[in-house]
Amino acid sequence: MLKEIEGGVCAPDGFQANGIHCGIRKNREKKDLALIVSDVRCNVACVYTTNLVKGAPILVTQKNVADGHAQAVIVNSGNANTCNADGVEIAEEMCRLVEAHTGIPATDVVVASTGVIGQPLSVAPIAGGMPELCAGLARSARNSAAAAEAIMTTDTVQKQIAFSFTAGGKVCRIGAVCKGVGMICPNMATMLMFITTDCAISSAMLQKAIASDVKKSLNMLSVDRDTSTNDTLCVMSNGRAGNAEIAAPGKDFNAFCRALHAVTVAMCRKLAADGEGATRLIECRVTGAGSVKDARLAAKSVVSSDLVKAAMFGADANWGRVLCALGYSGAVLDPDQIDVDFCSEAGRIAVCRGGRGVPFSEEKAKEVLSQKEVDICVHVGDGRYRATAWGCDLTYDYVKINGDYRT
Amino acid sequence: MLKEIEGGVCAPDGFQANGIHCGIRKNREKKDLALIVSDVRCNVACVYTTNLVKGAPILVTQKNVADGHAQAVIVNSGNANTCNADGVEIAEEMCRLVEAHTGIPATDVVVASTGVIGQPLSVAPIAGGMPELCAGLARSARNSAAAAEAIMTTDTVQKQIAFSFTAGGKVCRIGAVCKGVGMICPNMATMLMFITTDCAISSAMLQKAIASDVKKSLNMLSVDRDTSTNDTLCVMSNGRAGNAEIAAPGKDFNAFCRALHAVTVAMCRKLAADGEGATRLIECRVTGAGSVKDARLAAKSVVSSDLVKAAMFGADANWGRVLCALGYSGAVLDPDQIDVDFCSEAGRIAVCRGGRGVPFSEEKAKEVLSQKEVDICVHVGDGRYRATAWGCDLTYDYVKINGDYRT
Numbered sequence: 094m095l096k097e098i099e100g101g102v103c104a105p106d107g108f109q110a111n112g113i114h115c116g117i118r119k120n121r122e123k124k125d126l127a128l129i130v131s132d133v134r135c136n137v138a139c140v141y142t143t144n145l146v147k148g149a150p151i152l153v154t155q156k157n158v159a160d161g162h163a164q165a166v167i168v169n170s171g172n173a174n175t176c177n178a179d180g181v182e183i184a185e186e187m188c189r190l191v192e193a194h195t196g197i198p199a200t201d202v203v204v205a206s207t208g209v210i211g212q213p214l215s216v217a218p219i220a221g222g223m224p225e226l227c228a229g230l231a232r233s234a235r236n237s238a239a240a241a242e243a244i245m246t247t248d249t250v251q252k253q254i255a256f257s258f259t260a261g262g263k264v265c266r267i268g269a270v271c272k273g274v275g276m277i278c279p280n281m282a283t284m285l286m287f288i289t290t291d292c293a294i295s296s297a298m299l300q301k302a303i304a305s306d307v308k309k310s311l312n313m314l315s316v317d318r319d320t321s322t323n324d325t326l327c328v329m330s331n332g333r334a335g336n337a338e339i340a341a342p343g344k345d346f347n348a349f350c351r352a353l354h355a356v357t358v359a360m361c362r363k364l365a366a367d368g369e370g371a372t373r374l375i376e377c378r379v380t381g382a383g384s385v386k387d388a389r390l391a392a393k394s395v396v397s398s399d400l401v402k403a404a405m406f407g408a409d410a411n412w413g414r415v416l417c418a419l420g421y422s423g424a425v426l427d428p429d430q431i432d433v434d435f436c437s438e439a440g441r442i443a444v445c446r447g448g449r450g451v452p453f454s455e456e457k458a459k460e461v462l463s464q465k466e467v468d469i470c471v472h473v474g475d476g477r478y479r480a481t482a483w484g485c486d487l488t489y490d491y492v493k494i495n496g497d498y499r500t
Numbered sequence: 501m502l503k504e505i506e507g508g509v510c511a512p513d514g515f516q517a518n519g520i521h522c523g524i525r526k527n528r529e530k531k532d533l534a535l536i537v538s539d540v541r542c543n544v545a546c547v548y549t550t551n552l553v554k555g556a557p558i559l560v561t562q563k564n565v566a567d568g569h570a571q572a573v574i575v576n577s578g579n580a581n582t583c584n585a586d587g588v589e590i591a592e593e594m595c596r597l598v599e600a601h602t603g604i605p606a607t608d609v610v611v612a613s614t615g616v617i618g619q620p621l622s623v624a625p626i627a628g629g630m631p632e633l634c635a636g637l638a639r640s641a642r643n644s645a646a647a648a649e650a651i652m653t654t655d656t657v658q659k660q661i662a663f664s665f666t667a668g669g670k671v672c673r674i675g676a677v678c679k680g681v682g683m684i685c686p687n688m689a690t691m692l693m694f695i696t697t698d699c700a701i702s703s704a705m706l707q708k709a710i711a712s713d714v715k716k717s718l719n720m721l722s723v724d725r726d727t728s729t730n731d732t733l734c735v736m737s738n739g740r741a742g743n744a745e746i747a748a749p750g751k752d753f754n755a756f757c758r759a760l761h762a763v764t765v766a767m768c769r770k771l772a773a774d775g776e777g778a779t780r781l782i783e784c785r786v787t788g789a790g791s792v793k794d795a796r797l798a799a800k801s802v803v804s805s806d807l808v809k810a811a812m813f814g815a816d817a818n819w820g821r822v823l824c825a826l827g828y829s830g831a832v833l834d835p836d837q838i839d840v841d842f843c844s845e846a847g848r849i850a851v852c853r854g855g856r857g858v859p860f861s862e863e864k865a866k867e868v869l870s871q872k873e874v875d876i877c878v879h880v881g882d883g884r885y886r887a888t889a890w891g892c893d894l895t896y897d898y899v900k901i902n903g904d905y906r907t
Contacts, residue, residue, distance in 0.1 A: 146827030146835040146855070154687040176835075178856045203879055210820025211857040229768055276807060276824065293880040317806040318725065319821075399724040399806070400683060402699055407903030413617025414726075417683065420553030421727040428553040428583075447555070449585045489896045495807055496814030 094259050094348075095355055101237030101253030104268035106333035107132040110236045111229040112243030116220025117171040117214070124243035126222050129166040129270075130195060130230060135329040137163040138299035140307055142324035148173055149180025150204045151183050151325060153188065157200050161296030164201040165191050166287050168244050170216040170272070174206035175322045179213070186216045198357045203326050205285050207246055207272060219406075223233035229245055241270035244285055247494055248358070252363045256291075258352040260345040260476060261336030265292035266351045273364040274371075275495060277316035278397070284364070286311070286326045288356060292349055294339040302350050303328055310357035313389060313482040314453035315397040316368035317491070328353070335339030365396075365483035366466070370490030375405055377469045380479045387424040388480035395469055396484030403469060408487035409456035410435060412444040415469060424473075432472040437464035501666055501755075502762055508644030508660030509676035512698035513740035513834035514539040517643045518636040522629025524578040524621070531650035533629050536573040536677075536694055537602060537637060542736035544570040544610070545706035547714055555580055556587025556612045558732060560595065563881075565606050568703030570736055571608040573694050574598050575651050577679070579621040580731045581613035586620070593623045601634045612692050612732050613652055614679060648677035651692055654901055655681045659770045665699075665759040667752040668743030672699035674759045678767045682776040682902060684832030685721035685804070692769060693718070693733045699756055700739030701746040709757050710735055717764035720796060720889040723775035723802040723899070735760070772803075772890035773873070777897030778856055782812055784876045787886045794831040794880075795887035801829030803891030812874060813893035817842060817865035819851040822876060839879040844871035 101108050112127040137158050141151050163356060167187050174180050184206070188199035206214065230236070240365035241251035255268035271286035294302070303326060311326065332338060339345045366374035377395040395401055399420040404411040412433045420428060433445035439460045442453050460468070510518050515538050522533040544565050548558050565569060566678035574594050581587050591613070595606035613621065637643070639689060664674035678693035703711070710733060718733065739745060746752045773781035784802040789795035802808055805825040811818040819840045842854035846867045849860050868874070 134732030144824060144827035145833065146823045162907075173820070176820060176852070176855055178855060201806050209818075210824060211852065212820075213857075276821075278828075280866070300810075319805055319807045319824060322820075322824050322827060398726055400726045400897075403899050406899060410617075411906050413580070413583060413619075414683075414879065416553045417551060417617060417726060417729050420551035420729060421685075426552065448583055450583060450620075487899055487902075489899050491806075492810050492813060492894055492896050492899060495810030 096257050096350055098255045098257050100234045100255045100268055101241060102129050102268045102287060102289045103232045103234060103237040104255035105266040105289045107291060107331045108289045109230040109232045110240040111226055112239035113222055114340035116218035117169055124239065125169055125171045126226055127168045127240040128217060128230065128458050129240055129330060130197065131164050131331040133331050134162050134164045135203060135331045136161060136294060136299055137327065137329050138296055138303050139325060139327045140303055142321055144320050144322045146322045148175035148206060149177065150174055150184040150206045152181055153184040154203050155424050157202055157340060162201060163203050164399045165195060166203040166327060167191050168205040168285060169206050169219060170244050170246055172206060172208040172212055173210045173323050174214045176211040177213050183214050183216050187219060190220055190223050191249050194223045205326050206297035207244060207285055210322060210418050214279045227265030237270060244270065244272040246272060248272050249367055250272050252360060254356055254359045256352050256355050258348055259338065260348045263334045263336040265290060265334040265336060267356055269360060271360045273397040274316060274367045275365065275369040276319040276321040277314065277368065278318045278320045284321060284324055286360060288328040288402045290330045291333035292330060292350055293334065293373055294330045295415050298339050298346060299328055302353055304354050306357055310354060310361050313393055313480065314365060315393060315484050316360045319395050337364050346408055348418050361483045365485050368485030369494045370488040372488055373405055373486045374466045375469065375484045375486060376421040377471065377472060377482045379471045381472045381474045382478040383425060383475050383476035385478045385480065387426060388478045390422045390469065391419050391426065391473060392480045392482035396482045399487055402484065402487035406488050408462035410444055410462060426473045430474040434470040435461050436468040436470055437461045502759055505662045505664050507641045507662045507675055509536050509675045509677050509694060509696040510639045510641060511662035512673040512696045513736045514698060515696045516635055516637040516639045517647040519646035520629055520633050523625035528715040532576055532578045533626060533633055534575045534647040535637065536647055537604065538571050538736060538738040538740050541569050541571045541608060542738045543568055543701060543703040543706055543811055544734065544736050545703055545710050546734045547710055547731060549728055551727050551729045552743050553729045555582040555613060555730035556584065556590040557581055557613045561587055561610050562675035564609055569608060570610050571604045572598050572602060573610040573734060575612045575692060576626060577614050577653055578764060579613060579619055579653050580617045580730050581621045584620050590621050590623050595627060595892060597627055597630050601630045602698040610734050614651060614692055614730055617729060624637050644677060651677065651679040653679060654776050655679050656774055659767060661763055661766045663759050663762050665755055667699050667746065667755045670741045670743040672697060672741040672743060674763055676763045676767060680771040681723060681774045683726040683728040684721060684771065684775065685725045685727045687807055691728060691731055695735040695763060697737045698740035699737060700741060700743050701737045701756055705746050705753060706735055706737055709760055713760050713764055717761060717768050721768045721772055722800060722891050725804050744821040750902065768890045772892050774824040775838055775892030776901045777895040778892030779895055780812055780893045781873045782891045782893060784877065784878065784889045786878045787882060788879045788881045788883050789885040790832060790883035792885045792887065794833060795885045796876065797829045797831040798826050798833065798880060799887045799889035801825045803889045806894055809891065809894035813895050815866050815869035817851055817869060833880045835879040841877040842868050843875040844868050846871055
């Protein structure tokens with residue numbers, strides 16, 4: 094019933110998008126301004142970074158969505174508009190520009206920025222780009238891709254996805270664009286992810302859905318353990334699918350949550366696979382934990398360890414580092430009960446049983462660990478809780494990219 | 501009164517040391533077995549890793565020092581003796597070998613191992629090396645250096661230090677050897693650090709002194725946020741200085757604590773400067789915090805951030821990453837009150853005032869940040885608490901060293 098479809102944020106009925114180069118970035122090849130609009134006012138829910146240092150756009154967005162409604166999203170890349178004296182003013186001006194060019198009230202606009210922290214953001218290129226940006230608005234996969242591209246920073250590929258599902262007997266669609274891929278250790282939110290749906294659902298249930306979902310999706314993702322100042326996840330529902338509005342838990346809400354989770358997990362995997370400098374997606378699956386909290390702490394600790402990540406880069410089956418990361422994770426577990434396997438398309442190899450090493454073929458291990466996606470499967474005991482976390486390897490290129498990001 | 505002196509762990513009266521190559525490592529150029537002995541039984545205190553996965557030697561050491569006494573330390577490098585089925589047995593055998601060759605009871609031996617996790621450790625090379633190791637025991641700076649060298653793993657330089665101080669009207673000495681330099685984020689202990697002193701002090705006061713000291717020394721150090729399974733800090737006092745035993749707080753205890761802190765801070769700086777792949781020592785000094793906890797959380801978060809560390813490698817004055825790391829540190833602070841300066845031998849440069857960027861010369865910043873030691877000075881408000889944390893930059897070599905450590 095849940096089916097992947099084309100179209101990203103434009104897959105749901107009644108949403109248009111566009112992305113252009115307006116001049117915030119010097120490189121004319123790189124798009125830097127995105128707009129997503131709904132034909133009608135939407136119910137909206139957001140979660141944001143827990144970082145005390147918050148980007149100015151977050152403050153403006155929080156105010157604008159306080160009533161549970163929004164109709165447009167404007168985002169620039171190339172500058173985070175954070176730690177600037179006039180940050181809030183600039184973010185508000187971006188919303189006013191949306192109103193001036195689309196008629197959507199500035200107070201119904203979600204605004205976000207991503208890029209370097211602490212560099213003044215001039216509104217001039219944005220103002221100059223608005224006519225082109227709005228003229229090009231359309232509902233197409235190409236347009237969603239343009240928006241996805243315009244929010245990229247060090248991302249090497251644009252990230253969008255969409256699914257169809259059924260709620261209240263109607264076919265509904267949910268789509269998303271997002272960007273990573275450094276300063277990635279979301280906590281109650283991710284980088285920038287914008288999700289659209291035509292499924293009718295109240296703001297309150299939307300908030301409930303994403304608050305619950307991020308715990309097992311975006312909060313389980315780490316590229317570098319750095320929680321950004323600008324993380325924003327925003328979901329907008331315009332109800333165009335015609336289903337009876339989901340206003341309480343039940344079968345339809347569950348169908349929506351499953352579709353939402355399909356979106357967020359797919360995006361987590363895309364974000365991790367494209368982590369700065371990454372050559373491999375690392376997925377850690379923990380089973381047998383005594384609580385969901387322990388399972389999550391354990392899985393996230395493994396994908397976050399620089400030493401595990403560097404070993405994965407070298408395709409080195411250094412499972413001792415996995416044990417070490419589990420041991421300091423904060424999870425309650427018995428080291429003597431831990432089993433570890435490495436898995437990939439090339440096969441599965443057992444490296445640790447009951448907290449002790451078992452003999453394995455180094456050659457086979459190398460083959461398993463040399464794939465584009467490697468799973469670290471950890472069984473910690475007799476508990477019935479499990480969790481999955483996503484990360485990537487630590488490479489020379491991560492250091493290179495971040496050794497001189499500003500210039 | 502506190503004066504740096506030569507001799508490392510052999511500086512205090514009545515301690516001898518040695519380090520040799522016994523064959524745990526294949527490379528004959530690399531020493532891999534160290535012994536430190538006192539002429540008389542010592543009062544002893546230890547702190548260990550908080551990692552739930554603990555090296556077998558820690559379990560044996562804990563048992564042996566439970567009575568507050570020890571007389572010898574045996575350490576091997578090249579193998580952590582962790583996650584091995586026969587780990588405890590091997591560690592106990594190492595203690596028995598010390599008894600057989602020195603007459604010091606096995607139950608008065610501190611044992612430690614460092615190296616790869618989860619690889620069986622054969623006791624044969626250790627047994628074979630004991631005659632040479634014990635025959636070479638002597639009280640000299642050269643002997644302390646040999647012991648320091650024998651406990652190195654990826655360390656590029658051996659680490660020892662000693663100070664003299666006065667307690668109870670007597671000249672006392674305190675010396676140490678330690679090793680890092682990956683999997684370094686001690687929590688209540690560090691990697692391996694062995695401190696000797698001839699100052700007479702009770703086991704209880706010794707424990708009190710180190711438990712308090714590590715909070716502002718070793719626990720404020722991070723190379724890679726990975727808390728090792730084998731961290732052990734051990735202090736032995738043989739009382740040979742002839743002072744009245746320090747058995748309660750007071751002037752003499754304070755003098756001892758000052759000397760101890762001089763040792764641990766000097767070692768933190770050595771460990772950070774020699775962090776795996778490091779080209780620079782990074783010191784973060786936080787002032788103006790509302791509590792010591794906030795100051796420590798803030799300082800440690802800055803030196804632990806991969807993004808800050810990569811920027812330091814690139815000598816890039818990316819202060820936004822410092823703000824970001826402060827924001828997610830867990831410390832209670834007001835982003836609008838944060839000032840940041842970068843300092844080094846080449847000068848001081850203000851980059852942020854009141855949470856906002858201030859104009860600065862990129863050229864001057866590059867010069868300041870290109871030194872071997874860079875201080876990140878953060879003032880967070882009107883509070884009276886401060887803290888210092890130590891770390892290093894994140895470099896290609898860190899990735900290289902850890903991409904294939906086992907082979």
